[in-house]
Amino acid sequence: MTITLTVNDARHTLDVDPATPLLYVLRNQLRLDGAKFGCGLGQCGACTVNVGGEAVFSCLLPVAAIGERPVRTLEGLGSAQHPSRLQQAFIDKQAAQCGYCIAGMIMRAQTLLERSPHPDEATIRRHMEPNLCRCGTHMRILAAIREAAGGANS
Structure with missing residues (x-):
């Protein structure tokens, strides 16, 4: 089936099974590897977009369920040369240890x-709760x- 997605402000028309999870389309068809496969069960957050x-x-999320909604991945926020404010804060606070969860975070x-x-702090903690960091850098992530x-956010 042909599906059209807007990912990071670019439109893509893909021939893909509509039941395919978005993660696989991002990684395999679009070659955007920021989102990671962690558990495949929606319990770790490494694949968050x-x-x-x-x-x-x-x-x-099956790719067919996206419809017209835009998709944004880590690659759509900034680059190594020009990181977004949030990406720079993660760098400044050394929030990554192994780095596997960081894109989702x-x-x-x-x-x-x-x-x-x-x-406020309670809102940050509540919002971030679904994403896990196995290395234990949660405190640095919160600081970032x-x-x-x-x-102002970029």
Whole structure:
């Protein structure tokens, strides 16, 4: 089946089974490897992307369920040369250890900051709860989000 998706402001027409999880389309067809396969059950958050303004587990979302909603991945936020404010805060706070969860963490945090540019600590913690970091850098991740929330978001 032919499906058209808008990913990081670019339209893509793909021949794909409509039941294919978005994660596989992003990684295999579009070669966007920011979102990671973690558990495949929506329990870790390594695959988190933004779909229509919502943080979603891309391992669970069939590509046919996206419809016209835009998809945004880590690659759509900034680059190594020009990171977004949030990405720079993650760098400054050394929030990544192994780095596997970081794309999902950043995408979930970006969704929060777009809705609420200056969230309080309880809101940050509640919003980030679905995403797990097996290395235990949660405190640095929270510090990075607080730093990014201290000014205008990019």
